[in-house]
Amino acid sequence: MHRFANPTRFMRYSAVILPWAAWSTAALIAIGLYLALFVAPPDYQQGESVRIMFVHVPSAWMALFVYTGMAVASAMALIWKHPLSDIAARASAPIGACFTFMALATGSLWGKPMWGAWWVWDARLTSMLVLLFLYLGYMALVDAFDDPARGAKAAAILALVGFVNVPIIKFSVDWWNTLHQPASVVKIGGPSIHLSMLAPLLIMVVGFTTFYVAVLIMRMRTEIVTAKLRSLQMNANRD
Amino acid sequence: MTAFWCLVRRDLLLAFRRGGDSVNVMIFFLLTVTLFPFGVGPEQAILMRIAPGVIWVAALLAAMLSLDRLFRDDFEDGSLDLMILGPLPLEITVLAKCLAHWLTTGLPLVIVSPLLAVLLAMDGEGFATLIGTMLLGTPLLSLIGAIGAGLTVSLRGGGVLISLLVLPLYIPVLIFGVGAVDAAVYGLAARPHILIMAAMLIAALPLCSWASAAALRLSTE
Numbered sequence: 001m002h003r004f005a006n007p008t009r010f011m012r013y014s015a016v017i018l019p020w021a022a023w024s025t026a027a028l029i030a031i032g033l034y035l036a037l038f039v040a041p042p043d044y045q046q047g048e049s050v051r052i053m054f055v056h057v058p059s060a061w062m063a064l065f066v067y068t069g070m071a072v073a074s075a076m077a078l079i080w081k082h083p084l085s086d087i088a089a090r091a092s093a094p095i096g097a098c099f100t101f102m103a104l105a106t107g108s109l110w111g112k113p114m115w116g117a118w119w120v121w122d123a124r125l126t127s128m129l130v131l132l133f134l135y136l137g138y139m140a141l142v143d144a145f146d147d148p149a150r151g152a153k154a155a156a157i158l159a160l161v162g163f164v165n166v167p168i169i170k171f172s173v174d175w176w177n178t179l180h181q182p183a184s185v186v187k188i189g190g191p192s193i194h195l196s197m198l199a200p201l202l203i204m205v206v207g208f209t210t211f212y213v214a215v216l217i218m219r220m221r222t223e224i225v226t227a228k229l230r231s232l233q234m235n236a237n238r239d
Numbered sequence: 240m241t242a243f244w245c246l247v248r249r250d251l252l253l254a255f256r257r258g259g260d261s262v263n264v265m266i267f268f269l270l271t272v273t274l275f276p277f278g279v280g281p282e283q284a285i286l287m288r289i290a291p292g293v294i295w296v297a298a299l300l301a302a303m304l305s306l307d308r309l310f311r312d313d314f315e316d317g318s319l320d321l322m323i324l325g326p327l328p329l330e331i332t333v334l335a336k337c338l339a340h341w342l343t344t345g346l347p348l349v350i351v352s353p354l355l356a357v358l359l360a361m362d363g364e365g366f367a368t369l370i371g372t373m374l375l376g377t378p379l380l381s382l383i384g385a386i387g388a389g390l391t392v393s394l395r396g397g398g399v400l401i402s403l404l405v406l407p408l409y410i411p412v413l414i415f416g417v418g419a420v421d422a423a424v425y426g427l428a429a430r431p432h433i434l435i436m437a438a439m440l441i442a443a444l445p446l447c448s449w450a451s452a453a454a455l456r457l458s459t460e
Binding site for chain 2: 078130133134136137140141144145150153154157158160161162164165168169172173175176
């Protein structure tokens with residue numbers, strides 16, 4: 001792990017990975033969208049509007065996945081003072097917030113024909129909304145410090161506190177109210193979803209993940225280059 | 240242990256001599272609740288239905304309002320640095336500060352809450368549960384809030400940021416607090432809600448003081 005703590009080495013490796021991640025994102029999302037919009041059959045109950053699922057479910061998964069990644073990176077930053085994990089956690093937050101927002105927006109569009117309302121105070125929607133607030137709080141805290149290194153450290157503590165809280169919030173909101181359909185892909189006894197729908201869904205999930213990787217690498221590279229530029233400028237001013 | 244109680248005593252003395260803080264929090268609590276009949280109309284049936292929720296939300300806001308004071312004075316006059324250097328582990332110091340904070344702001348809320356329940360025509364069945372959950376919930380609010388206060392203590396505009404950081408974390412307390420009172424009002428078992436709140440309080444004692452101490456070390460370095 002510490003092999004990759006060197007920013008120069010990271011820049012070299014990431015330059016190789018970035019085009020692969022970007023092109024596979026383009027290809028996977030194109031194939032996934034084609035299968036989802038034209039090939040997959042309409043649902044016997046929900047009709048054509050079920051196609052929203054192919055964007056909604058991957059977004060929701062990614063929202064949680066990115067938060068988990070952010071918490072892991074924050075823990076690494078606090079425990080080993082790994083310089084890149086700080087940057088990774090900070091760079092992940094806006095991406096995760098966007099996925100969360102997308103899950104909420106598509107969920108709202110899907111809810112209108114299905115439940116007859118743009119928004120219902122259902123358990124899953126509500127816990128996603130709280131997750132969005134956690135992301136926003138994290139981003140606000142990062143920006144509040146004048147010294148970016150301290151901002152990153154404070155935000156890392158907050159990310160870990162939030163990570164402990166996500167299951168508690170999830171559980172308490174579940175207890176509070178539930179209307180959302182239960183999970184149908186990951187459950188005991190295999191998925192209850194037909195292959196013609198499962199295949200595009202999984203392709204979209206992989207596409208969303210490579211998208212996240214590509215954007216994360218881009219943001220991290222920008223951050224590293226900006227830091228380098230800043231130190232060069234400071235040296236130039238001193239001379 | 241003596242150092243712990245000395246710290247609690249010092250904070251209580253400071254709060255007492257400065258005066259006003261506890262009273263202001265109570266007045267804020269009363270005022271916020273008073274706004275609701277104006278907002279939703281004076282019908283008893285509606286007020287009765289929303290009473291537990293309104294009281295809990297107002298308590299949440301009142302507790303949050305005073306969080307900024309938790310560490311700020313000590314940070315500004317330098318006593319926080321001494322506490323970090325002192326022999327008492329910082330985690331224990333945080334617990335002492337939270338206890339003092341709860342005694343000066345949380346406990347007054349618990350004492351006033353039955354009065355507000357009467358004002359909102361809440362069913363008499365829920366009174367004991369309301370006080371019980373408030374007794375469990377308000378220390379929890381102080382403990383969770385200590386994390387936000389620790390993270391923002393060195394920031395100039397920390398007060399607004401605290402609400403953004405802390406309010407999402409308060410949601411479980413709100414859900415189970417209101418759930419217990421609602422259950423009691425409708426004649427259902429309030430016990431599971433109360434037990435979960437107690438469990439959350441017990442878990443928060445070590446976890447929140449730990450996170451808050453880490454935040455304070457970072458803020459003062």
